[in-house]
Structure formats: structure tokens, C-alpha cells
Amino acid sequence: MTSSTEKISPEKSSIVDVSSIAADSLSQRDLEKDSSFILNTPEAEEEIKRAVRKLDLTVIPVMTLFYFLSFLDRANIGNARVAGLQKDLHMSDHQYSIAVTVTYIPYILSELPSNLLLRKVGPNIGMPILLTIWGTIVTLQGLTSSFSGLAVARAFLGLVEGPMFPGIVLYLSGFYTRKELSVRIAFFFSSASLSGAFSGLLAAAISNLNGVGGKHAWSWIFFIEGLFSVAVGIVSFWLVPKTPRHSKFLTDHQKDLIMARLAADRPFTNPLDAFSFKYVARAFKSVHVWLMFIVYFMGGTNLYGLALFLPSIVKQLGHSANRSQLLSVGPFAVGFVFTVFAAWCSDRIRSRSIPLVIILIPAVVGYSMFLGTSDKSVSYAALYLMVPGIYATTPVISAWISNNSEPHYTRATSIALGFVSTNLGGILSTWLYPSVKGPRFHSTTILNLVFSIGMMAVGLVNAAWLHYQNKQKERNRAQILAPYASSVEPDGGVKAWVELGDSHPDFKYIL
Template sequence: MSSLSSRPPPESNDEKDASSFEKSAIGSSPRIAISSSGAWLKMDCFIVPLCTMMFFLSFLDRTNVSNARLAGLQQELNITSTQYSLALTVTYIPYILVEIPSNLLYKSIGPHIMLPTMLALWGLVCTLQGLVHSYSGLLACRFFVGLFEGGLLPGISLYLVSFYPRGMLQYRYSLFFAASGLAGAFSGLLAAAIVKMEGVGGKHGWSWIFILEGAFTFLFGLSCFAFMPRTPAHAVFLTDLEKEIVLTALKEDGIMAADERDDEFSWVEVFRTFKQPHMLPLAVMGFFNGATLYGLAYFLPSIVASLGYTTNRAQLMSVPPFAASFVLSVLSGLLGDRYRHRGLSIIIFAIVSTAGFATFLGSGNNSVRYGALFLLVPGTYCIGPPLATWTANNVAPHIRRATALAILITMTNSGGILATWLLGTLSPAPKYTKASITFLIFQVGVLFAALVTLLYVNEQNKRKAKLRSAGLCQEAEPKAIMGNDSVWYHYVL
């Protein structure tokens, strides 16, 4: 292996923006430059919508239980609020347990097999959820929904990361993650329409919510086997030249190793991920924001109903805050990639969310409290994309990155367990006082954790720059400390 001293001083490949990735990978030929633009455009038209649709269906099928609850699920099955919270918790237990193992198996199984299989299986279980007649049946379905869906978000995150250089990632991740806000908005609209099928086929409207949405997920999962590429090298929609352009950019940015053997599974790299100092504040942010996000995802229709709206009206009135989060998430993704600053995005939206919860908690006017949802929902949902992107941007090589994303999402879903109890039983409507105070504190915690992470990565960049300028990195670095531990690795702020 060649010495690192032979590398040019990194002005660096990690500090390049999207356009410079293309230039470095393709040279100056106009024909090749056109092919480069076409390659990224093709992936934007194929890979991003594919990931977005998968996550949209994931979020829709996991959280539509809140719409079903509002449509009569809880009364029909004769379950208490505590039992409802337990059913949500049962979903998260297997969900959390499979996240890290599934990401470690990502390369050996292949995302083109693993992700569609998950999609089809949980779609089938979600469909069966509409046929349950007892609480025990609901618990069984929620367990298997969590088991089959658990590896999807870390898997999709890793899949998307493997197709784009770091400087092009947040916008694409925002489009993909904004599907959660879109699912929240669409779920209310769809549920309002589906519940009108009450009595069709002898089934309740809430049953049809599960049956129709789950059946579509199952069919889409089966179709993904036919057209989902394993890697950019397997993408049939790219020409050979376009594949070369993409692969060159990914290798220059450290997303792919020049030697594939360097990306092979290693327990050493898995455990080294847990020792990365910046993983602790990132995981804390994942837990805090995850609790808030899933609390809103599962209970927003109920929260809106507590403000005095009728059941069907509450379904519809839960749509606008989610729609606002979709628009703001996409815009922040564009700006995040333009200025290559993930931490600032998190800080801004944590402040917005904090203001929203403070307003919701402090006001006794239902109109004002509904307006606060336009701060706290977008503020919470828009933290997800820069947080996941920041994690993926600042951990390398592949095994560390896969582990780091799985840790982040595991912590996010662990926060979801807390949310199911906090809003389900411990904090009653209409004020949800305990939940509002807790989420307010959590969003302040996200703000401080983001500041700590920002200071750490900035100091690391300064330290590495001093080592390079002082000529203290002329000897080859051992392979064991390559990746983001390398003196040549530049952290994204």
C-alpha cells in the first residue's frame, strides 16, 4: 500500500463541493462533463424516488395506527390507553434489535435483496393487521411489523450514502426523509377517505386503512426486486462512462475504497465506531429528537382532536403542519449542501421546535396552540436529514459508517418507545403538559448536543491541519487507523 505521504495536501477531496467532484472525476472534456451531469440527474430521478417511496411506505404503515385509533380501533378492540401504548412499544422492541445486525449484513446480502424483502414482508403483516379481532392479534401484528421493518431505515440510509459524494448528500437525504412528513400529511388525507368505507365487506373503516395501505406496500416491495440496483456499478440506467464518473467521485470522496477488500466486514471497525467521541452527542440527538418525532407521528391526529376538532376534521387538520415540514426539509437540504454545514441546520431547527413547544405549553388558546404545530412539527422533522447526513459524512470507512447509522437510528427509535408512553398514558389531553415539557427539554438538549459536536469536529479539523502543515504525517499511517481517524480526513461541519 502506498504511503500517505504521497497524497497531495488535501485542499481536500473532502472539502470539494458537488461540482468539483464531477470535475475531478471527469476531466475537462465537454462530452464527459455532459455525461457527468446526466449521471447525477439519472440517479436523482431513480435512486432518490425509490428510497423516498420505500421510507414513505415505511412511515405510513408504522404510524397509520394513530389514524386507525382515531377511526375507532381502540373502542372496537376494547383496549385501554395503556394497552395501546404497549402495542406501540411491542413494535419498537424487535425494530431496535435488528437495526445494527441488518446493517452489518448489508454488503453480504445486498440491498437489492434485503430491502425489497423487508418491504414485502411488513406490507403483508400490515394487511393482516386489518383482519384482527382481538388485542392479542394486534400485539402479534405490531411485533412482526417491527421485526420486518426494523432494518429498513438504516439500510436505506446506507444505500443512499453509497450512491452520492458527501457534498451532494443532504439535499438527497432531505428528499428521502421528507417522506416522513409527507406520509404524515398523506396519512390524514388517506385515512379521512378510507374510513368512509365503514361497513364495506363487513369491516370497519379502520380495518380498511391497514388492508389497503399494507397491500400496496406488499406489491411495491415485490416490484423492487426487478429494478433496484445493488450498487452504482449495477445501475442499468447508467452508461459505462456514467458509471465510471460516479464510481470515481465516490472513491475520491472515501465513500468507496479503492480496494474493495478495505470495505470488507471487520469487527475491529464495528467496535471502533463506538469509541468515536462525536458518536455520543450524535446518539443523544437521535434519542431526543426521535422521541419528539415519533410522539408527533403517532399522536398528532389525537392532539389536533383534543383542540376541539371532530374526528374526520382532525384527520384533515393534521395535514398542513406535516406539509410545511416537507417543504422546509427540502429547502434546508439544498442550503445544507450549498454551504456544507449540517450542524447549523440542526441548531436552527432545534430553536424553531423549542419555540413551538414553548408556545403550545404556554398558551390556553386552541387556535394559538394549533398554530404552534407549524413550528414544532417542521422544527422536529427537519432535524432528521442533517443529523443522519452529519453522521454519514463524518464516519469512515464503510463498516464504521454502517454501524454509526444503525446506532443513530437505534437511538432514534429508542426515543420512540418513550414517546408511546409519554403521550399515550402519562400525559393526558388536552394540554399534554408532561409530554410538552419533556419534548421542550429534549429539543434544548438537541441544540446543546449539536453545539458540542460542532465544536469537536471543528477542533479536529484544526488539529489535523496543524499536523499536516508541521509535516508530522509523512510516515504511512497504519491501515488500522485509516478512515475518519486519518490525518487526511476532513470532517464536515
């Protein structure tokens, strides 16, 4: 997972990354100390590689487990449905859709405030608390005996799960450089597809507990998966470092090198980067953020539709409940591998738009196959294209919006807006798969196909806009910096970076 270290001039290393060290309250002496490192020596490059490898082995697995449990505990209602939840609680399709939908409303409402508060609370405290609470809620879900009880539990689940995904993306952006971020997001996000595979296997095994203790199989799905989340949540208080400076596995020298390279990659400083609503507003005014908002919405509609309803789709293709759980494993397993590979390629070529378009090709082909055939075997085979093609887009677009938003609170807002849009798509998806329309789901498949093509088109428009903005900043550099220039700092110095954020002429948008 480690990548080669790019050559960084020592002059640039005097600017220190805000997202990584906000809580450190760096003194001027610390800043001068960081500026003394020469990062482009072979010795420093090798030491940085070792340090990044340590982060990969200690931070990424924990974040992967967090998101794995988040997606597992949110999407296991699909497996519970196949195991008899809807029938045992005497719910109609309409009521089931409501129970799923209410998860996303508080989920969406919690994403932006939580991202703005993450630095203040501390990810080392906030993330474990959230995981422990939602694990408790999932466990109690197994005791529900009515539609209303299930709906209330799902609403509270959404409230505490909402902060996790955008929080992890923001958190990792304080550990890795912009060109490294996509593949790291892929490793933790690919656990979503892995959770889909694991959930099917686990649900098939847990179904054998039907009747034990007087409880239905679907109750045991919630009990076992929820209690596991509680256990991990408690242990994780000792597993999450607040910043790279707080890592128990890095030497002091490695910490200094990591901070210096992050400083060169994201030139924004802690002393001037205090919270202000103007940074929040900046995200709302960014054209590229709104273009990505559209991409996120279309992707979220497709992704959550597959996550929540794929076991039901497989069952309606003519398979038993237990066999449907098992057959849902394959597409998600392939999705895991493809997601990591696609994100690695995106980081490798330092591009987001072209990989996004290429990734979506299998999805377009898969939806076309599903739409154009009546053969159930071909329909099932199409899932092996649809799931990887949709799941693999998320790390790329998540890294893209993070890469191009600065400073910290603008980035926090942009990331949160992206996931708000994703979950708005999730709300739409819950109403697109009524049982009476299966297994073909003709109109839904057409919509998903159109959205997949739309993601390609809007992604290319966003790349064109960012390219235009880069050229404009080059042409108008002196004019943009003039309000911040002084005789001591003709380029405006740190103040220009913080005030202009990603609009700074020396900040190059990633295409």
C-alpha cells in the same frame, strides 16, 4: 437536485469507494482504469451532472417510496386509533401504549445486524423482500380482534421495518458524495411528513368504508395500505440497482465517472475493506458518534410523538374524528417542504451544525406557543412550527453521522447506532401522551421543548469537538501516519486510509 461538481485531482481518483463497489470485486486493471479519468474538465463535469441527475430520477424516487410506505405503515396506527381501533378492541391507554412500544423493540434490535449484512445480501434483494413482508403483516393487522393479537403483529412489523431507514442512508452514501447526501436523505425522509399528510387524507376517505364486509374503518386502513405495500414490494425487485455500476440508466462512461468521483470523496478501497469487528468497535469508540446518539434520542422522542399522536392531539382540541384526520394534513405538508429546503441549504453551505440549530428554532417557538396558550386555535397553529422544526432535523443529522464515519463497516455501524437511539426515543414517546393529559400534555410539551434546546446545544458541542479533531490531525499528521509509512508510500497509502478510517489526518470532518 443535482449539485455542481467539485474539482477533483486525477491522483485522488485512484482510490475507489468501498460502499459503492464492494460487490464488484475490482481487479487491479479496473483500479488503474478508474485512476485514468480527469474529472475536472468541463466535459467531465457536464457528464457527471447528467449522470447524477439520472440517479436522482431513478434511485431517489424508489427510496422515497420505500420510506414513505415504511412510515405510513408504522404510524397509521395513530389514524386507526382515531377511527376506533382502541375502542373496538377494548384497550386501555396503557395497552395502546404497549402495542405501540413493542414495535420498537425488535425494530431497534434489527437495525445494526441488518446494516452490517446489507452489502452481503445486496440492497436490490434485501429491501424489496422486507417491504413485501411488512406489507403482508400490515394487511393481517386488519384482522386482529384483541390487544394481544395487535401487539404480536406490531412486534413482527418492527422486526422487518427496522432495517429500512438505516439501510437507505447507507445505500445512498454509496451513490452520492458527502456534500450531496443531506438533500437526498431529505427527499426520501420528507416522505415521512408527506406520509403523515397522506395518511390523514387516506384515513378520512377510508373511514367511509366502515361496516363494509363486516369490518371496521380501522381494519380497512390496514387492508388497503398493507396491500399497496405488498404490490410495491414485488415490483421493486426490478427497480433497485445494487450499486451505481448496476444502474440500467447510466452509460458505461457515466458509471466510470460516478465511481471515480465517489472514490475521490471517500478514499477507502474494496480489497482491504473486509468485515472486521474492529470497524464496528471503532464506531462505539467515537466521541462524535455518541454525541450524535444523544441528538438522535432527543429528536426521536419528539418526532415519533408527533407522528403517532398528532391526530389524537388535534381530536382532543375539539374536532370530530374525520375532521381531525383532515386537520392533521397541514402541519405534515408544511414539514415536507421545510425538510427539503433545510437539507438543501445544509448541503449548499456544507455545514450540519449551524443548519441544525436554525432548523430547531421553529420547533422551540412552536412548543413554547403550545405550552403558553389555552386557545385551541393557537395550539393548532403551533403544530405548523413543531412538525417542520422537528422533521427537518433528521436528514441533517443522518447525513452528519454518515459524513464523518469511515470506512464502510464503521459507517454502517454509526448510522445504525443513530437510528437505534432514534427509536429508543420512539419508545419513550409512546408513554408521553395519555389521553387524560390532553389536549395540553403539559409535562410532555416541557420535555419536548427541553429536548429541542438540548439538540441545539449538543449539536454545537459536536461541531466544536470535530473542529478540535481536525486541528489535532493537522498538527500530528506525520506522527499519525508513521506506523503505516514506507519508502514506497511515505503517507501510508491505502492501508493507512483503511486502518485509520475517519481518523486519517487527510480526512476532514464536516462540521
